Amino acid sequence: MAKETNPPARSLDPAGLEVLHHALASVAEEMGAVLTRTALSPNIKDRRDCSTAIYTAGGRLVAQAEHIPLHLGLMPTVVRAVLAEYPPGTLEPGDAVMINDPYISGSHLPDICLISPVFHGDTMLGLVANLAHHVDVGGAVPGSMSTVATEIFQEGIRIPPVKIRRRGKVNTELLKLLAHNLRTAREFYGDIQAQLSANDRGIARMLELAGRYGTPLLRRYMEELMAYTHRRLLSALEVIPRGTFSCEDFLEGDGLVEGPVNIRASITRHDRGLTVDFSGTHAQVRGPVNATRGVTLACVYFVVKSVLDPDLPSNDGLTRSLEVITPSGSLVNPIFPAPVAHANINTAQRIADVLLGAFARVAPERVTAAGTGSMSNFTVGGMDPATGKYYSYVETCGGGQGAKCDRDGLDGVHVHMTNTRNTPVEVIEQSYPLRVDRYGLARDSAGAGKQRGGLGLIREITVLRGEATVSVSTERTRIPPWGLCGGLPGQRAFAGISPPANRKPEDNREGEKIGNTTPVSSPGKFTCRVSPGTRITLQTAGGGGFGPPLEREPERVRRDVLEGLIERQTAEEIYGVVLTEQLAVDEERTREKRQKLRSSH
Template identity: 65%
Template sequence: MAKNITTDPITLEVLRNALQSVAEEMGAILTRTALSPNIKDRRDCSTAIYTPRGSLVAQAEHIPLHLGLMPTVVKAVLKHFPAEKLAPGDAIIINDPYTSGSHLPDICIISPVFYGRRPIALVANLAHHVDVGGAAPGSMSTATTEIFQEGIRIPPVKISSKGHLNRDLLRVLAHNVRTSEEFYGDIQAQLSANQVGIQRLQELVRRTGMDTLAYYMDEIINYAERRIRAALEELPAGIYQFYDYLEGDGIDEELIKITTTVEIKDGTARVDFTGTGPQARGPVNATRGVTLACVYFAIKAVADPELPASEGIARAVEVITPPGTLVNPRFPAPVAHANINTAQRITDVVLGALAQAAPHRVTAAGTGSMSNFTIGGRDNRGRYYSYVETYGGGQGAKYNQDGLDGVHVNMTNTMNTPVEILELNYPLLVERYGLIPDSGGPGKFRGGTGLVREIKALEDATVSVSTERNIRRPWGLQGGAPGKSSRCYIKLPGGTRQEMPGKFTRSVPRDTAVILETAGGGGFGNPRDRSPEAVRQDVRSGLVSGEAARKQYGIELDEELN
């Protein structure tokens, strides 16, 4: 690297935005060329750029959970395939959670970027595939007790070598999944996204020069570190503790404690999960990579929400995850539903601790789960299908704003599958989809409402549902009331309706309907301090009933609103 380069703020910002744009374009290519609705419609994926050493430089604004996961997997892969030993046209595939930090449906593809013979960067993307084998369609069974039951594990291996696709490996992988056609299409989309990233970075280095680009990639990370440290300096120094519970592991219903101690001091944060319960028998264990992602998100959201994602955030945050616990399990513990539920609870406890330091920067608890809903089997032509979706719910309110209704919160940011797309691609019928009145926690500022979706299976199928806040409602802040709990029901063909636990996997006959109601968000402040006009508007919008307006808010409505 040239020794006479000095940091110019304008150049830094121009190149930071240029690299961010490359990551965003990679994401656009991935979602526009993918085959499965889970990626092309729901956008359950992320794209990013790294230094040749594996340090995150820029990440597209997709899914917060991947903020900590993707750097984990890239650095792990570099231990097996150092950048200097790779060649142009190479691409590495991996999904093993005990290397990548995620769960098996999240398949990551990493490609080196060369200019001449010199590696100048790495590009990577991570996408949730609708099936990777295992005990149940969608590879999201709630009843697994070891990772071997959750699907095929892919160690770091080359899917492409010097531009030549490893078709034998692809055949082996596709042979072990139910939806092989979608698998092939989505893998090709991932490879295409990386190829676009490679081309754009090569174009950029032709304009800047290799030394300049390498220098500013490091400076972007240094800039993020300076900003997060400055933001942490603004928070009151101190030690803050909080705990909450996960509602069972899918096998046992016993509550599992997650506790954290957050110490803010001298522009740093130390987050310690000592005291958290031991790793679970069921598939809710969160690898350290998942836990890191949750911590980085919560710190960033409270200290500096506008800070671009990069390695710099991690430099100011120490995270302690005792081995053998729910937040850092030992192999071969199952992990499929940690992303869905445990990640959200880890985030809740970190935010709960930070609320003591900065109450006006933290929302009340949200819906508390990504609420996974999976139905799979064979359609009337005998072809395997797998519908996978995570559902939104109520966002927690904050000191000056109501929570949003029926949205994804905290660690997830996917879109919904439109009803027309769902019914076109799968033997399913959507019978109901909407917001749930009175599910948002009352407060001076109301928590967001949960949503309900009722789906009928038109053929025999296997259903897996995994949600939280079925027992312990999303907490409010500063006198705000908790949001309404989640609920799940199965309506059998004869009309019998059964209430189900928050986590289950079971076979159902054709014409069975599954109804999932997600939790609302907690309220902020005393409900009696809410503006009467805001309550009336809630009633007009169907978000609050007239009875709740009287009982919770003490508002007598005009006759035309009753």
């Protein structure tokens, strides 16, 4: 290969560092744009269930797009695992490595990661990577998200680090082998090609930067950017008092057993930074809510950044003063072959809640009340008799964001560890034998407070033709999202199934969780077969409130009533705001009502 030629060396400067910071982030963002615009499955092209990032040649995170916090936080674990199998000396221009094994990469099996080296001349400048959630990777059920799996082998095909492309040539035989074990091979081929294209765009843009600055200087800027982030983290830590503060919260079962499963975290602020210790957390469970260490680390990184400095550049510098203790064989660091599919969906969100709850002990003004508490997975799949082909509808549904000291929680959004969009109703009905009967905000689901929580969502879908397998996985159906500083909890989630109107309950087959035409309440996590005409209902939890509800400005309460977010009865009985027939605030009666409520409390 030709030797690279570099421009004269230039000294580093703050302005140049900021320019390179945004240049590298824009490379990752452009990779994400290529991936979502060229993907085939709605889960990636519409919901944008994917993430992209840039790494040094040694596998340290340099920059990432504003995609999914869980993906981005655990991708360094993936890259390090790949480099252990394929050290930089074994990688060549045009290579791409594929992996999805959670016990190597950290995520769950539907998340397939592709990593490609970036060579400038004969020098390896760094790595580009993307991770995307595929709609099916085999396993016991369509969508590969069974809530009753007891070992990882039931969750789909496991891919160790393997070169899917060597020196620009795609390994079509390997792709054929993988596709042969999936229900939706067409989408798989299309999405893998989109992932390869995204990495190729990242390589091209990185080479442009290397051509402009030269490899040595670009590398120096990468190192300085990570060091700068570390310095900012140490400075931000000064707002946290020294000492240890703890919190505990619970999952509502593992999908097989409905008993509480605790997650406990203690955060110690010391001279060297932070130690986060999950000792005391429940042992790993039989059901698929076990979170690998990579998932747990991602949650820690997200919460630390959110609490200390949300504008902190996301790179390896964030991790340098953090020690994370995850006992082996626990819910937050399970031993193979424990199932893990729904840890991303539920356990990651509860870990985030626990960490925020711990920080709330010492800095409540920097955290939100508990949010909806789950990514609320909704999967329907089967054989469409009209086409004779498998389909797999995969959705994660937003809910209420927890309120903060100075603002309401957002309504119907994803919180904490996820950042996907929804699937448009039109796309669902065009792509699958499904009908969307209802989709909107769940009125009165927000936790009341001086700042109210966000509202949850309601999604109702009917299977139009053919039998289907349904998997629903949510949380906070029994333990509501907590409020802070006198704020009330959000409304609990609900999941239910209504059988076809012409079917009697006694006709149900053994094992089916369907009853009559009114939605029958189901556990928050269930997998079952349903007949055509069955309607599935999922209502996600609202966010917790912040501060006493009686301190909320009456005009804001009135506006919530006018916008249909809360009932008039709620305004009076919870907020103490009395409205006239014309829905104006009756100031005198409101003062009397609030005084009466304060006295009763």
